[in-house]
Amino acid sequence: MDTSSIFAVAATNKTEKWVDAFRKRAPELRVEALDDVANPDDVHWIATWETAPGRFASLKNLRAVFAMGAGVEKFLGRDDLSDTVPLIRLNDAGMAEQMFDYALYAALTVLRSFDQYARDQAEFTWKPRAPRSRASLRVTVLGLGTLGGYVATHLAQHGFTVSGWSRTEKTLPGVRWHGALDMLLGETDLLVSILPLTDETRGLLNARRLALLPRGAYVVNAGRGDQLDLDALLNLLDSGHLRGAQLDVFPIEPLPATHPAWENPTLRITPHAAAFTLIDEAVDQMVTKLAQFERGETVEGTVDRSRSY
Template sequence: MTLTLLFSAPDRLWPAYSAALPHALAEAGIDAQITRETDNPETVDYIIYAPNETLTDFTPFTRAKAVLSLWAGVERIVSNPTLTQPLCRMVDDGLALGMRDYVVGHVMRHHLGMDAHILGLGGVWDQVAPPLARDRTVAVLGLGALGQFCATALAEFGFKTFGWSRSPKEIAGITCAHGADGLRDVLRHAEIVVTLLPNTPETENTLNAQSLALLPKGAVIINPGRGALIDDDALLAALDTGQIGHATLDVFRAEPLPATHPYWSHPHVTVTPHIAAETRPETASHVIADNIRRSETGAPLFHEVDKKAGY
């Protein structure tokens, strides 16, 4: 039987996937036709999805067996009341490797104090060397697939690595904590904090005036997770007092970040334009094809979202 797959995503994504998806499907032994039209929703077997204005009502897709997201984050779709089909988030090597590279790069930048040398020492011959990685404490907030991958990479570099999640986790080489008390304990130790939590009502403003005050003075924040994890006003205030030494931010509540936002001009903020990790069509297409193959053979879907939890 030939399956019908709806590719419902922004137009800019289609050129790359138009070649990668058929190739991955063929390798997986899946006979499928890919459409971008929604004229016959009752004939669609699977929806390959990234947030767009065209598809907001999933009700007509009565035959669809799953919605397969191209994004790791699903906050823009998970609460859609018309979504009754199983929803799977994107977890793939390309996404994880990109996030690891970003996190490790910026942690090393702040650990080594590279900004001082890049910006110029102004003639001051300061020979104070940075500590070894084993003497620097880094915390990763959020221990999902990406958080675990990044925390493990940091531990392999030798950093004293803490991890925090809402529920208990055990990860080799990582000192794991959970719950409100665990978060407070982790923050009291962390000289560099990486935020990789999902965006849910429970995680909004995880870093606020109270939690930022727990950090050692001069701590660094790196946020490639979600903009809503940080109370922006509280972070700016903490930066102004020196409680937070620097913030490297890749995600924001409004994107693109408005030109008038104070992050752009703050001397202790680095803005990167949501580039920490991106879904790579070549690898993502194989994840999509593999999940369709599993579904068609009666196996459980990979990376299915718990809609009540929001991730």
Template structure:
């Protein structure tokens, strides 16, 4: 039995080193130099070439290299019978929450405005704080932690998701209540899983339902956002700006218009990065469970997409 890592263009040397330190008896093969495809029963994927898994006749388990699995589910040639697991790591939660809090405070205290004023040598002490009502779209493990921390900082926070929730201590909207949710907030954080229902959700119709001047933070997936619609919404004043960490194409092309829009702050998909030291023990445990035919950890529902 062998494990294959398929992550084109990504340096996986530290993953290999960590695997070898954790269990030197596990045979690791790395794409594109897969020497024995028949022996591969578990693959670790990130942005794999679509359709490639057909080349592994004895494949029994797919593991994502991170918390997201949309990059796997977007491959229509993967059999639905193959189990898929993801990484669940508190080490992903803390940096994500810190990043989002930073972006919220940037808007609340208008750091982007003062940075612009500095370049123009403008001294302007007016309106040093903006009133912010935060809306978090996606209230799973990551979103719930963001809500908790923002509440501690004194922000009014509202949640939105796909299904009803119980035992929560914040106003929550779901399903067809999106318009009601948008009416309550002027800063929106997208933390939704990427599914057919949520793809392109941040579009012009969405933005035109927002309160004028709403600010957008996207730390989920690039395909949640219709990029040209964001530019239109900024021009129309429905959106005052955005703080973006994810994009439809990464790295962001050098000729992309986002680079030159003063109202948009860009970071290169660094809000929360998987730590192999935390991920690999989970994968090894599932490797052992696969061999012993016991229930897997962190298995996702392919129909729900998470």
């Protein structure tokens, strides 16, 4: 590679740690924080979560953008980023195992009645509940990409009955793929959404579809907040139709302190913390992808902008 070409880094925080990690992993690269670049024309590649509006326009020789996460919706439709510039997302970088932990926590909560015991404790109630088998819990995972596929297969390995839904048919060990979402929702005890945000998934879990879930079902959303009608979910929780929910993402983040969701006793809230990008793993993956890109090879994670992922 031309040593005069810059691989720029623009993280929302910890930029220095990212730059240091890139320099350690790939000393042959000229790595600089984007804010420290003297001549933007020297920037040929950039790794970033997002940049300020118009910032990409100054990078006239940009050859590729590496997203520091699996979601890429903040890069799409920008006036300052040409569709001809390849956009490459992370496939895992330590996130899949964390996402599995998040889903498993919800599955065990439902299986062992931990949510109900927590409410019993608040009411000073001693009420043992009968156990159930893992196979009796019907889990549906929405989104079977790198993260969702890992979650679905590992839940199946742990003995749960797992089905999956995705835009295209997938064959995963122990997982039944189902293409009819409405029908599948009616057969679901635990719904786990790990979908990317696209035009097709925005508002996917609306009031009508949430109501298709059987009485007593539990909902987990670790995809994107705009995919789920939060008001409809709260109504179904308040009515008792849904047993509970575990939400990591919201239409507005941080979730406003005045939002009624905070006070719902059947809703567990986490602050977009289901899975974090691990710096060393992410850097190793991006350096590998950059080498593949420069050799003209197919790079896994290259975004199809027509599909938004």
